Amino acid sequence: MNYLIKGAVLPSGQRADIQIVDGIFQAVGRVSSSGAAQVVDADGLVALPGLVDIHTHLREPGHEDAETVRSGSRAAAAGGYTCVHAMANTYPVADTAGVVEQVWRLGRDAGYVDVRPVGAVSVGLEGHHLAELAAMARSAARVSVFSDDGECVWDPVLMRRALEYVKGIDGVVAQHAQEPRLTEGAQMHEGVVSSQVGLAGWPAVAEESIIARDVLLAEHVGSRLHICHVSTAGSVEIIRWAKARGIGVTAEVTPHHLLLTDELARTYDPVYKVNPPLRSPEDVQAVRDGLADGTLDVVGTDHAPHPPEAKDCEWAAAAFGMTGLETALPIVHELMVETGLMSWRDVAAAMSHRPAEIGRVATQGRPVAAGEVANLTLFDPAARWTVVPGDLETGSGNTPVSGRETHGRTVATFYAGRPTVLEGEVI
Amino acid sequence: MKHLLSATDLTHDEAVRVLDVAEEMAATQSREIKKLPTLRGKTVVNLFFEDSTRTRISFETAAKRLSADVINFSPRGSSVSKGESLKDTVLTLGAMHTDAIVVRHPASGASARIAHSTWTGASVINAGDGTHQHPTQSLLDAMTIRRHLKAPGGPGADSPGKGGGAARVGQEVSGQDLSGLNVMIVGDVLHSRVARSGVDLFSTLGAQVTLVAPATLLPVGVETWSSRFFYDLDQALTEVPPDALMMLRVQRERMSGAGGGFFPSPQEYSREYGLDARRLAGLPPHAIVMHPGPMNRGLEITSEAADSARSVVVEQVANGVAVRMAVLYLTLTGAKE
Amino acid sequence: MAATEVLDGPDVARAIQRIAHEVLEKNHGPEGLVILGIPTRGVPLAARLASAIGRIEPGWDQALGQLDVTMYRDDLSRAPTRAVERTALPPAGIEGATVVLVDDVLYSGRTIRAALDALADLGRPKAVRLAVLVDRGHRELPIRADYVGKNLPTALAERVRVLLAEPDGRDAVLIEGAFQ
Numbered sequence: 001m002n003y004l005i006k007g008a009v010l011p012s013g014q015r016a017d018i019q020i021v022d023g024i025f026q027a028v029g030r031v032s033s034s035g036a037a038q039v040v041d042a043d044g045l046v047a048l049p050g051l052v053d054i055h056t057h058l059r060e061p062g063h064e065d066a067e068t069v070r071s072g073s074r075a076a077a078a079g080g081y082t083c084v085h086a087m088a089n090t091y092p093v094a095d096t097a098g099v100v101e102q103v104w105r106l107g108r109d110a111g112y113v114d115v116r117p118v119g120a121v122s123v124g125l126e127g128h129h130l131a132e133l134a135a136m137a138r139s140a141a142r143v144s145v146f147s148d149d150g151e152c153v154w155d156p157v158l159m160r161r162a163l164e165y166v167k168g169i170d171g172v173v174a175q176h177a178q179e180p181r182l183t184e185g186a187q188m189h190e191g192v193v194s195s196q197v198g199l200a201g202w203p204a205v206a207e208e209s210i211i212a213r214d215v216l217l218a219e220h221v222g223s224r225l226h227i228c229h230v231s232t233a234g235s236v237e238i239i240r241w242a243k244a245r246g247i248g249v250t251a252e253v254t255p256h257h258l259l260l261t262d263e264l265a266r267t268y269d270p271v272y273k274v275n276p277p278l279r280s281p282e283d284v285q286a287v288r289d290g291l292a293d294g295t296l297d298v299v300g301t302d303h304a305p306h307p308p309e310a311k312d313c314e315w316a317a318a319a320f321g322m323t324g325l326e327t328a329l330p331i332v333h334e335l336m337v338e339t340g341l342m343s344w345r346d347v348a349a350a351m352s353h354r355p356a357e358i359g360r361v362a363t364q365g366r367p368v369a370a371g372e373v374a375n376l377t378l379f380d381p382a383a384r385w386t387v388v389p390g391d392l393e394t395g396s397g398n399t400p401v402s403g404r405e406t407h408g409r410t411v412a413t414f415y416a417g418r419p420t421v422l423e424g425e426v427i
Numbered sequence: 428m429k430h431l432l433s434a435t436d437l438t439h440d441e442a443v444r445v446l447d448v449a450e451e452m453a454a455t456q457s458r459e460i461k462k463l464p465t466l467r468g469k470t471v472v473n474l475f476f477e478d479s480t481r482t483r484i485s486f487e488t489a490a491k492r493l494s495a496d497v498i499n500f501s502p503r504g505s506s507v508s509k510g511e512s513l514k515d516t517v518l519t520l521g522a523m524h525t526d527a528i529v530v531r532h533p534a535s536g537a538s539a540r541i542a543h544s545t546w547t548g549a550s551v552i553n554a555g556d557g558t559h560q561h562p563t564q565s566l567l568d569a570m571t572i573r574r575h576l577k578a579p580g581g582p583g584a585d586s587p588g589k590g591g592g593a594a595r596v597g598q599e600v601s602g603q604d605l606s607g608l609n610v611m612i613v614g615d616v617l618h619s620r621v622a623r624s625g626v627d628l629f630s631t632l633g634a635q636v637t638l639v640a641p642a643t644l645l646p647v648g649v650e651t652w653s654s655r656f657f658y659d660l661d662q663a664l665t666e667v668p669p670d671a672l673m674m675l676r677v678q679r680e681r682m683s684g685a686g687g688g689f690f691p692s693p694q695e696y697s698r699e700y701g702l703d704a705r706r707l708a709g710l711p712p713h714a715i716v717m718h719p720g721p722m723n724r725g726l727e728i729t730s731e732a733a734d735s736a737r738s739v740v741v742e743q744v745a746n747g748v749a750v751r752m753a754v755l756y757l758t759l760t761g762a763k764e
Numbered sequence: 765m766a767a768t769e770v771l772d773g774p775d776v777a778r779a780i781q782r783i784a785h786e787v788l789e790k791n792h793g794p795e796g797l798v799i800l801g802i803p804t805r806g807v808p809l810a811a812r813l814a815s816a817i818g819r820i821e822p823g824w825d826q827a828l829g830q831l832d833v834t835m836y837r838d839d840l841s842r843a844p845t846r847a848v849e850r851t852a853l854p855p856a857g858i859e860g861a862t863v864v865l866v867d868d869v870l871y872s873g874r875t876i877r878a879a880l881d882a883l884a885d886l887g888r889p890k891a892v893r894l895a896v897l898v899d900r901g902h903r904e905l906p907i908r909a910d911y912v913g914k915n916l917p918t919a920l921a922e923r924v925r926v927l928l929a930e931p932d933g934r935d936a937v938l939i940e941g942a943f944q
Contacts (some may be wrong), residue, residue, distance in 0.1 A: 267543075
């Protein structure tokens with residue numbers, strides 16, 4: 001099926017018709033005749049390149065009670081994504097070519113987005129021995145992002161080896177920056193609120209010290225480093241410094257760290273328990289500023305589904321993590337675009353171009369231009385809807401924005417020319 | 428009042444009211460017949476995920492003196508580690524038509540979680556949650572302080588009245604708060620729910636609270652609390668002579684763990700932060716010495732201090748029953764909304 | 765709301781004076797008398813009754829106290845949480861005494877039922893009598909007053925309000941109608 005999208009607004013601000021033929025943007029501009037194509041009225045909609053998430057937990061294999069590759073892919077499509085990077089902390093861990101190929105095939109079978117498996121840095125995420133990174137890179141899954149996410153690559157020697165080793169396969173090490181000794185038993189951001197609610201504190205320095213170490217290691221060995229879910233003002237400062245120095249570091253921020261603060265821990269509702277923890281209002285301002293000025297390259301969702309029992313309990317017993325694929329773009333729109341901190345062009349960079357570059361995904365994150373693969377998101381910035389956990393596509397209900405009115409919604413998503421979402425419904 | 432989860436739940440007037448009711452309850456406890464029919468037909472469950480025989484017995488006595496049926500339930504281990512989830516435990520209690528659940532749990536916020544969940548409609552009384560709050564402890568502390576330092580005739584005046592006589596000493600302080608008093612809390616503030624609820628309640632009642640601890644045992648963020656803090660006990664005792672001095676229990680396991688522990692040795696802790704004969708002698712003449720118990724004699728307090736005439740530790744225990752009777756009365760009576 | 769004043773200040777004073785005489789007459793003197801007021805307005809009434817008896821019998825030790833019945837009530841789950849008032853007995857207690865309970869209005873009888881229970885927990889008096897300023901009827905329990913200032917037939921919808929100088933500034937008994 002071919003499509004003619006009428007009257008969308010490109011990230012540049014220009015109004016254009018977009019013609020999709022055989023999975024490719026045939027023409028972008030004024031298209032008069034629709035021919036045999038289905039016409040999509042996109043008046044007032046923003047046309048973004050299909051979104052790319054650098055940080056998703058699809059949970060399969062092993063934790064299908066929380067999410068499957070299929071349900072997570074549908075959630076991604078609903079949120080406007082055409083590509084997600086699936087983190088390695090599955091069961092078994094994605095630390096071999098076999099597991100990453102399984103995830104990749106599950107993604108292909110589901111057919112909603114490019115599922116790009118992330119390979120573990122260390123065997124079993126245990127931080128002792130390098131996993132077979134090259135085998136994963138040369139597998140059908142063509143892994144280029146490696147991360148022990150959920151665990152920090154704490155051993156400085158292992159981190160150095162990983163950074164060096166990925167140079168040979170054009171890979172990147174995505175670090176979950178969390179000094180383990182400083183965060184033993186930690187439950188929430190250490191500060192005013194933790195002192196009052198009596199939950200063990202998670203100091204900002206536990207994140208910042210690892211980032212400081214790793215940017216220096218990346219400089220020393222001349223490799224590519226990506227910092228997952230930056231959450232503190234200090235981290236933003238260090239990354240800004242490292243970039244000014246020419247170090248090959250990129251960084252991500254999650255929608256929830258842009259939106260929410262540690263004040264929510266006062267409710268003791270574990271839906272707000274996340275790793276890294278929600279931080280202070282000053283930190284939230286710093287990550288917004290960092291995203292706006294490009295210090296933080298990308299918005300990554302860290303979509304982390306959990307089954308109900310993992311959250312329907314006391315805070316200390318609950319799992320870390322919150323879902324985010326279906327609410328990321330509206331949150332970025334509300335916080336960054338409506339406030340004037342970012343243009344749609346900046347959003348396209350942070351949520352599509354840059355994450356595709358970091359993950360080395362050739363067919364994703366490309367401009368909405370003639371000749372490119374037709375990965376496209378049509379977003380209605382004027383729409384308003386209230387988040388109801390049970391109405392979302394994800395297999396889990398642990399959204400931190402339940403009951404919140406979102407600013408805008410994904411009306412349509414095209415993945416390689418095929419609509420995965422039309423009129424707001426996943427197909 | 429539906430629940431009591433935190434000392435911050437109480438306004439100044441509400442806190443004074445709880446103390447006043449506690450005094451009336453205390454008056455009934457010196458009678459020959461101590462049992463009141465007030466909560467006949469009500470069921471109170473003591474749900475203790477942590478061992479605390481003292482607190483459990485105190486709540487149990489309070490509930491029984493008010494004629495409530497008491498069920499003690501101490502699940503093996505905590506749900507933080509293993510076993511039945513908190514939710515399933517509470518659902519089970521709900522099936523027994525429980526009117527109030529008294530919760531002691533190692534996780535901060537566990538009682539708030541139960542109170543705000545759909546798991547039960549019962550009143551929830553926090554009997555200590557992790558390192559968060561222990562509101563009935565701070566209420567009994569406030570009751571003890573008020574009796575000693577707010578009685579007519581000046582600080583320290585105390586002449587125990589006969590039950591059934593005219594107004595007893597405790598009742599004479601009815602309506603009063605703790606304004607103008609210096610309360611000093613010494614020890615492991617970081618891990619102490621007693622300190623947190625104490626700071627909140629005593630400040631609400633108008634007292635100036637001073638915390639003293641090594642910096643390792645004060646939480647990051649303590650500088651935003653309503654209390655002052657010192658690292659040096661002798662300096663604190665000189666600069667803010669306390670009317671009431673509360674020594675917190677120091678757990679020996681705090682000496683090991685990450686980074687080698689929070690302080691180097693019991694000897695050093697004792698020297699720097701212990702209440703010994705010298706420090707005891709330097710207190711203002713009317714000052715009282717408190718301890719939430721159980722005491723580590725020789726660590727945070729010497730036997731000389733613990734057994735001195737200034738020590739009100741045993742009274743704290745007695746007042747605990749009265750305060751818990753008051754809290755049970757105030758949470759379990761009144762028409763449902 | 766319209767209110768009818770059924771007793772004024774002098775009426776109240778006369779009623780107390782009369783009750784004092786009746787108490788002494790029935791008790792054959794002041795021997796063993798203990799006057800206990802039920803909070804709130806029973807307390808000042810009890811004090812006035814004790815003074816009145818004391819004026820007639822100057823040698824009497826004016827054994828006066830108050831008895832809170834809150835924790836013995838049967839409606840604690842039906843009404844808003846009540847303040848707990850003080851119980852204070854005269855130094856000699858109530859053992860073997862003739863206790864005169866004093867309250868402002870006798871209505872359902874439930875307060876007096878609670879008072880009898882409270883009293884039983886405090887000791888074993890020789891006898892318990894009841895004095896009230898107003899008996900408005902509508903008893904729900906088999907209880908009656910020994911000494912009544914004024915019998916006041918009322919409709920259920922009406923409210924009887926007793927004002928006393930100590931808390932209210934003046935003495936009076938008012939009936940407030942529901943529909944007037």
